[in-house]
Each structure stands twice: as C-alpha cells, then as structure tokens.
Amino acid sequence: MELKKELSSIEGVYIPAFYNITYCPDNxxxxxxxxxxxxxxVKKRRVEDINKYPIHSVITTPYSEFRNTELIEVSRGCGKGCRFCAAGFIYLPPRERSKEVIMDSVIKGIDKTGKVGLVGAAVSEYSGLKDVCRQVIDIGGEATLSSLRLDVIDKECLLLLKGSGYKTITLAPEAGSDRLRDVINKCISDEEIFNAASLISEAGMNKVKLYFMIGLPTESDYDIEAIVLLVKKIRGIIKKGEITLKVNPFIPKPWTPFQWSPYAGIGVLQKRLKIVKRGLAIIKGIRVNFLSPREGYAQTYLSMGDRRLRDTLITAHYKGWREAFRKAEPLPDFFVNREKRFEEVLPWDFIDHGIKKRYLWDEYQRALKDITTPPCNVGRCTRCGVCLMM
Ligand code: SF4
Structure with missing residues (x-):
C-alpha cells in the first residue's frame, strides 16, 4: 500500500484501486x-524531444504481420484529424523524428534484417520519406509502410517506394462517398482517389489493398453502393493485378470525436457487407476480406467498456464469448449499442491527454452535419488544447 501511495504521487501514474466508482441505477x-x-x-506525460528516444523493433520474428522487418517509428500523432482514429488523437500534437535519427535507425535495421518498416499515425506525410527511400535503395535494402495517404502520392514517391521494394500499395479511402469521407474528416475526394489510381497504374504497381469501414456515423445504404462504384472505377483504371478490399466494421474508440457514437449493429452490418460482396462478386481480380460484424461487436465492447468487463473477460477466456456475453452485467449492449450524451462520465475521462472533451464533442457534432475541420496548424492553433500543454 505504501508503495502504491508513493507511485500515485508521480505524475502520469494511475493506480486503479485508488479510484472508487459509483454507478447510476441505469448503469x-x-x-x-x-x-x-x-x-x-491522471495527466499524460510526454517526452519533450522524441529525437532523444528513437523507437525501433527489439525483437524481429517471421511470425508477425511485418515478418522479419525492423519497424521504425518516424512520427507520432496526426494532424489531419480523422474523427475515428485513436492513434491520431491520443498522440497529438503531430511530431516527427529528424531525418538523421531515422536514417541511423534505417541503416542499423537493414544491417540486421535487410528490411525496414516505417510506422506512425501519418507515415506517408513524413517529410523525410523520399530521402529515407533513397537511402534504402542506396544500401540495397527493402522498405515497407503501413499505408499511404491518397492525397500525398506522386510519381516520384511511387517510383522510390517501388525501388525500395514496396510491393503492395495500401490505401485507405475508408468510405465510398465524398459525403461520408467529409463526415469522418478524411477530406479526400473521388477525384483524388482516381488520380492516385492512375499514378499507381502508370508506376506498374499492380498489387493494391484498399481499406474501408462500414457502419460509420450517418452512413446509409447509398454510401455502401458508393464503395462498390468506387472500386469498380478503380478496377477500370488499374487494369492488371489484384485489388484486395479490407472491409471492417467501424469500432468507436475512446478519445476520438466518435467516442459517443454507437456500434451500427450486427444485422445492419451483415446487410451492408452483403451489398459490397454481391456488388463486386463478378468483377475480376477483386478479393473482399472482412472482419465479421460479430467480432466487431466484441471489439466495440472491449473499446467502450469499463472495469466491469473484468468477469466477462475471464469467462470469455475459459468458456468463449457467447457464454461470457450471456452472463455479462451490465448487458453488453449497454456499452456497444448506445449513443452517449456529452454530460455522461466516460470510463476514460480520468486520463488527461490535454485534449478538451468539449473540442471532441464539437467535432462529433460537426461530423453529424457533414462539416470538415482543417488539419493542425502547430504553433498557430490552440483549438483542441494539446499545444497549450506543451
Ligand atoms: S492545438 Fe491545434 S495544432 Fe495543436 S494538436 Fe490541437 S488541433 Fe493540432
């Protein structure tokens, strides 16, 4: 107990047992x-200068998504403000590591495994990306990225990525229609997507992965039909090779403007998934992978739940989710299928990331009215509150 008390006095340390939580009759x-x-x-602590702490893999293994790849974090946070993205908001403000620090990690990584993977919430916006690719080519290594933002792709960037061994272009339109992309603040138009597709085709890169979400706030069947139309048009531009769609249910995440939003529901998502699969079934060279709406339900439960999930998790481990959900108290729908109000105390409100809750709420309201918000303007803006904390 004395040790816990000592620890609790350190800024940034959270001792769950030191917080007593009371609940309303409606849970x-x-x-x-x-x-x-x-x-x-509990105030989040930040490293003042991320250059002092280069982050790269300690263990590399053939049994991971990025197999035998030295992963290197090039940046933190993302100033674009996509309203669903936890990594973008939690790590605000956007910060980059210097080219020198990244190059040093790249050289060591290639020496170790021959391949580096650049990671971060906004890798393709990293200002040193082209230089890093040139360096990788010069020393005969390979590089890969988690995904590319459609509006930063240009001919030179694609050729450099191709030269450094990047084989599958991963893009994330996220939604099928311009309107829904405005709702999520992705701010990329159909036009920009088709331009990127033309550049990819011209660069002779014909393995493309496209990420979409279904069940986003304000979404209708029209937005789902728009995914089908968009992919058909992309197929018309990138005529060769395989296009793989990853269609995942939207999972609301803490500390994002969509933290108040409910999960769309298993039935609705199954129906919308069917529209995508049927719409693209006869198009050659298109594969649709998806996360099942049931699994999305469980993920939302984990994302939105509080300490009362403990017993459910233990039951799920020993007896499976079906049994765990049957016994769960409160019922899982309480966490998953309910739109919350601004006044509600959220389970993660005790963490102070520096982002004003009111700012996130205003962003949610803007989303519901299809209004976009411009990207961060570090040094000149104080709107979310994070830069005031630095
Ligand atoms: S205060 Fe402005 S620039 Fe700073 S993180 Fe927030 S939105 Fe971005």
Missing amino acids: RIDKVIPLYNAPEK
Whole structure:
C-alpha cells in the first residue's frame, strides 16, 4: 500500500484501486472518487524531444504481420484529424523524428534484417520519406509502410517506394462517398482517389489493398453502393493485378470525436457487407476480406467498456464469448449499442491527454452535419488544447 501511495504521487501514474466508482441505477458511471490523495485526473506525460528516444523493433520474428522487418517509428500523432482514429488523437500534437535519427535507425535495421518498416499515425506525410527511400535503395535494402495517404502520392514517391521494394500499395479511402469521407474528416475526394489510381497504374504497381469501414456515423445504404462504384472505377483504371478490399466494421474508440457514437449493429452490418460482396462478386481480380460484424461487436465492447468487463473477460477466456456475453452485467449492449450524451462520465475521462472533451464533442457534432475541420496548424492553433500543454 505504501508503495502504491508513493507511485500515485508521480505524475502520469494511475493506480486503479485508488479510484472508487459509483454507478447510476441505469448503469452509467455516477462518480469517480479518488482516494489517498490520488489526482482527480491522471495527466499524460510526454517526452519533450522524441529525437532523444528513437523507437525501433527489439525483437524481429517471421511470425508477425511485418515478418522479419525492423519497424521504425518516424512520427507520432496526426494532424489531419480523422474523427475515428485513436492513434491520431491520443498522440497529438503531430511530431516527427529528424531525418538523421531515422536514417541511423534505417541503416542499423537493414544491417540486421535487410528490411525496414516505417510506422506512425501519418507515415506517408513524413517529410523525410523520399530521402529515407533513397537511402534504402542506396544500401540495397527493402522498405515497407503501413499505408499511404491518397492525397500525398506522386510519381516520384511511387517510383522510390517501388525501388525500395514496396510491393503492395495500401490505401485507405475508408468510405465510398465524398459525403461520408467529409463526415469522418478524411477530406479526400473521388477525384483524388482516381488520380492516385492512375499514378499507381502508370508506376506498374499492380498489387493494391484498399481499406474501408462500414457502419460509420450517418452512413446509409447509398454510401455502401458508393464503395462498390468506387472500386469498380478503380478496377477500370488499374487494369492488371489484384485489388484486395479490407472491409471492417467501424469500432468507436475512446478519445476520438466518435467516442459517443454507437456500434451500427450486427444485422445492419451483415446487410451492408452483403451489398459490397454481391456488388463486386463478378468483377475480376477483386478479393473482399472482412472482419465479421460479430467480432466487431466484441471489439466495440472491449473499446467502450469499463472495469466491469473484468468477469466477462475471464469467462470469455475459459468458456468463449457467447457464454461470457450471456452472463455479462451490465448487458453488453449497454456499452456497444448506445449513443452517449456529452454530460455522461466516460470510463476514460480520468486520463488527461490535454485534449478538451468539449473540442471532441464539437467535432462529433460537426461530423453529424457533414462539416470538415482543417488539419493542425502547430504553433498557430490552440483549438483542441494539446499545444497549450506543451
Ligand atoms: S492545438 Fe491545434 S495544432 Fe495543436 S494538436 Fe490541437 S488541433 Fe493540432
């Protein structure tokens, strides 16, 4: 106990046992009462200069998504403000590591495994991306990226990526229609997607992966038909090779503007998934992979739940999700299928990331009205509150 008390006095340390939580009769959180002088809010700690702490893989293995690849974090946070993205918001403000630091990690990584993977919430916006690719080509290694933002692709970038061994172009339109992309603040038009497809085709890269989400706030069947139309047009531009769609249910995430939004529901998602699969079934060279809406339900439960999930998780481990959900208290729908109000105390409100809750709420309201928000303007803007904390 004495050790816990000592730890709790350190900024950024959270001791769950030092917070007593009371609940309303309808299961919402009523109050969070700190004990033993624990702070009301646990303030997130930040490294002042990320260049002092290069981050790269410690263990590489053939049994992972990026097999035998030295992963290198080039940046943190993303200033574009996609409203569904936890990594983008939680790590704000957007910060980059210097080219020198990244080059050093790249040389060591290639020496170790022959291949480096650049990671971060906004890898393709990394200002040193082209230089890193040139370096990789010069020393005869390979490079890969998690995904490319459609509006930053140009001919030179594609040729450099191709030269450094990047084989499958991964793009994330996320939604089928311009309108829904505005709702999520992706701010990429059909036109920009088709331009990117033309550049990819001209560069002779014919393995393309496209990420989409279904069940986004305000989505209708029209937006799903738009995915089918968009992919058909992309197929018309990239005529050779395989196009793989990854269609995942939208999972609301804490600390994003969509944290108040409900899961779309298993039935609705199954129907919408069917529209995508049927619409593309007869188109040659298109594969549709998806995460099942049931699995998405469980993921939303994990994402939106609070400490009351403990017993459910233990039951799920020993007896499976079906049994766990049957016994869960409160019922899983309470966490998954319910739109929350601004006043509600959310289970993660005790963490102070520096982002104002009101800012996230205003972003949610703008989303519901199809209004976009411009990207971060670090040094000149204080709207979300994070830069005031730095
Ligand atoms: S204060 Fe402005 S620039 Fe800073 S992280 Fe927030 S939105 Fe981005």
